[in-house]
Amino acid sequence: MALPPLPDEEWNDEVDRALARLLPAERRNRAGAGDALAVLVRHPELTRAFLGFNVHLLFGSTLDPRLRELTILRVAHRRDCAYEWHHHMKLGRAAGLTDADIAAAAGAAAADEFDRVVLGAVDELDEQSILSDATWAALGARLDDRQRMDFVFTVGCYTTLAMAFNTFGIGPEEAPLAGT
Template structure:
């Protein structure tokens, strides 16, 4: 099962348009786009639509980058997604996560910071119930406003969807796992 990257001879204007929101022109090619995008562009219209949403979460979200990456790492762990884990561990370090923070995302309950533990618990709650309890919503509201909490919920949902896609399509971590594409 799975999908291989789109062959280089099939990279056309539609693929270029699909990647334009995420990558600069010099990276819109099979050698530099990375494994995930090279597979996703097998469906350029879907990729283009999805990347609009994903670009918001990565670059325009009201959620602090460090917390976003912590949440994504918990999703990656819960969904057993190697690609997402390796990619976002690097991005998390760039956003200020320590090795201990990253390990806490793997083993919930071990985060040194109380709010980090709440964020990880909230990811678990969304994963298990597809909703946050009133108690968790209110607790997140001690530090996050409504827009940040909305971005949080959509971040968890988006990366759960990506983990399902990456795992189903068999997308392996990039050879340069540990790099930050952004």
């Protein structure tokens, strides 16, 4: 791992506050948080600020959870982020994604027309940092403005996390899912 988890002896009240938005008290420790969060809390202020945003996208977003997870999986695939792929494949299944949906996020043809729009929109944002008017309108066939905003921010958030996880050397683990 390029950046190791924060050692047990360095977990303090500041780290606890950084994780409070996402984890219950009994999981705000090295073992309960898992590697990803244990690395991120090396910078507690940044982690606390970022998790506010990330928690909204996971639990307060206007996007349907299935669509959110399909979106995140496409980002994980495009960014070759094993950590995101592993964890969000599990979350995606819990949100209703099928094996075929997961394969579509990895580049297979999606059976559902709107899923194809969503996956193409992720690709557009990743390649151009903007959605075309046609894609914005196609998303608008099923999503309102707030949902489309949450979609764009979901792509951006998980692209940022993929860059961080890949750079810091954070890979899949079998620890409890923290939501990240």
